[in-house]
Amino acid sequence: MDSGTIAFLGLGHMGLPMAGNLVAAGYSVRGFDVVPAAVEAAQAAGIPTAASALEAVKGAHVVLTMFPGGQQLLDAYRGVDGPGLLDVAGPGTMFLDCSTINVDEAREAAGLVVEAGHRSVDAPVSGGVVGAEAGTLTFMIGALAEDLEAVRPLLEVMGGKLVHCGDHGAGQAAKVCNNMILGVSMIAASEAFVLGEKLGLTHQALYDVVSTASGQCWAVTTNCPVPGPVPASPANRDYQPGFAGALMAKDLGLAMNAIESTGVAAELGPMAARIYERFRDEGGAGRDFSGIITDIRDRSAGVD
Numbered sequence: 001m002d003s004g005t006i007a008f009l010g011l012g013h014m015g016l017p018m019a020g021n022l023v024a025a026g027y028s029v030r031g032f033d034v035v036p037a038a039v040e041a042a043q044a045a046g047i048p049t050a051a052s053a054l055e056a057v058k059g060a061h062v063v064l065t066m067f068p069g070g071q072q073l074l075d076a077y078r079g080v081d082g083p084g085l086l087d088v089a090g091p092g093t094m095f096l097d098c099s100t101i102n103v104d105e106a107r108e109a110a111g112l113v114v115e116a117g118h119r120s121v122d123a124p125v126s127g128g129v130v131g132a133e134a135g136t137l138t139f140m141i142g143a144l145a146e147d148l149e150a151v152r153p154l155l156e157v158m159g160g161k162l163v164h165c166g167d168h169g170a171g172q173a174a175k176v177c178n179n180m181i182l183g184v185s186m187i188a189a190s191e192a193f194v195l196g197e198k199l200g201l202t203h204q205a206l207y208d209v210v211s212t213a214s215g216q217c218w219a220v221t222t223n224c225p226v227p228g229p230v231p232a233s234p235a236n237r238d239y240q241p242g243f244a245g246a247l248m249a250k251d252l253g254l255a256m257n258a259i260e261s262t263g264v265a266a267e268l269g270p271m272a273a274r275i276y277e278r279f280r281d282e283g284g285a286g287r288d289f290s291g292i293i294t295d296i297r298d299r300s301a302g303v304d
């Protein structure tokens with residue numbers, strides 16, 4: 001597929017560096033964000049911009065969205081008090097959504113896209129701002145095989161790994177499942193490190209065992225919640241994110257919606273969602289999600 005012009009909508013923390021990588025790779029990009037400061041930042045980074053989302057989309061071959069949530073996506077597709085993106089796009093335009101949204105919203109959005117005579121790919125990412133800047137994101141993709149092949153070259157500019165998870169919505173499904181494991185495992189790892197402290201274990205000793213034993217997980221070996229054993233983990237820089245608590249709370253909320261709509265008898269996922277909601281509301285929104293360990297430690301104080 002000739003990617004022609006890419007309308008890139010949503011130039012926030014993730015979208016800006018992703019769009020920058022496309023421009024650097026020689027793609028023709030027209031960016032837009034509803035926040036003027038984001039548009040100015042994009043211009044300063046050498047990303048061409050349009051005066052509105054509809055302007056950006058007119059004549060574009062690909063409409064790439066990187067929005068905070070599904071409501072913004074559905075509103076933009078349909079239009080609020082006027083035409084939407086689906087109305088002004090040329091026939092057969094590729095709508096590539098990289099936002100993290102509800103599985104049901106992703107399926108609804110894809111249905112609208114296809115009904116309007118266009119093509120839809122959901123491709124949420126993991127890897128954070130660092131991965132977006134480095135072009136090493138992992139894309140979890142829900143799409144028809146031929147549509148994935150059409151956008152593969154674009155995704156390979158922005159990402160290091162592409163996983164085709166299934167049909168529309170499957171990318172979002174894989175993302176919420178993965179992040180539910182991550183939320184639960186970070187809480188488990190943090191509780192274990194605080195328990196180890198109480199039992200007189202050094203962080204290094206516990207790390208040396210867990211990292212090579214059956215408790216091994218990403219939350220310990222890459223994002224270790226205590227400073228020392230993994231020098232690059234956010235714990236070594238006072239829990240500067242990394243992956244912010246607000247985003248973990250958001251993703252667990254999406255997982256809870258999926259659990260509710262499917263009726264899965266999950267217990268730990270909902271508990272993790274409540275724990276991260278509290279973490280977000282009590283000062284953890286902008287801290288790395290591994291900072292949950294300081295809450296656990298604080299609540300364990302005075303019981304030695």
Ligand code: NAD
Binds near residue numbers: 013014066076128250
């Ligand atoms: P962000 O809030 O920084 O950026 C989103 C941007 O979309 C904002 O600048 C906002 O103004 C813009 N926007 C909203 N509605 C719009 C519209 N109708 N038209 C044009 N622009 C619009 O968020 P982010 O951190 O860049 O995250 C984007 C998405 O990626 C989210 O869904 C998030 O969950 C997901 N994500 C983020 C990270 C991360 O580490 N930040 C990691 C993985 C996935």
